Amino acid sequence: MRLVKLLANLGYGSRKEVQTAIRHGWVTDRDGKALKADSPTAHENILFDDEPLDPAQGVVVLMNKPLGYTCSIKDKGRLVYDLLPDRFRMRKPVLSTIGRLDKETSGALLFTDDGTFLHKVISPKAEVPKVYEVTLDRPMKGDEAALFASGGMMLESEVKPLKPAGLEVLDETHARLILHEGRYHQARRMFAATGNHVTALTRSRIGALGLDGLEEGGWKALSEDEKALIFAAE
Incomplete structure (x- = not known):
């Protein structure tokens, strides 16, 4: 890919702005040599205003x-x-x-x-697990883990049951929830269905x-x- 198109696609400016930057010598290699629009240089060896380029496409x-x-x-x-x-x-x-x-x-x-x-x-099909740290408004009842893992839990206004989810109880108002799908406000709605309210929610891990x-x-x-x-x- 030509240097002008590469820089424009990475958001460094319009093609005209990138061409101006090249003419002013703001685009160099790691040895400080100014590059031209047709310079065959590897992405990792290009500096813009003395800084390495942002990650390449596919980031x-x-x-x-x-x-x-x-x-x-x-x-x-x-x-x-x-x-x-x-x-x-x-x-x-x-x-x-x-x-x-x-x-x-x-x-x-x-x-x-x-x-x-x-x-x-x-x-x-990927079922990438997402792990959430949950803080609740009131103590759990004790049957939440079994309910979430059942594969038969239904959320209000939905017609398809939730996939089985994991629940690790940390203490009476804190838990770790593992989901394998991503429905709208799913974690909050699951606990709401048990009569509880999520006061803080953090996703700590993806896979x-x-x-x-x-x-x-x-x-x-x-x-x-x-x-x-x-x-x-x-």
């Missing part, structure tokens, strides 16, 4: 989403995209979230510009991929080994 990003941010660009207020570099919104293909976390849920959130990878993760110290609001591009953890169950 998968993990974010530790804070509370108060939404995933849909149609929503008003703070968006998860505000926590990424501005140019990420200009990438082609676009960078999309893999599933969503609602405004009042924090934790592990994935993004990618790879449509095939996105659908692989969210496919019902075997955890946050591993990633600070709140922080993000990182995943390595191939880390991407493979998404499809591995601990």
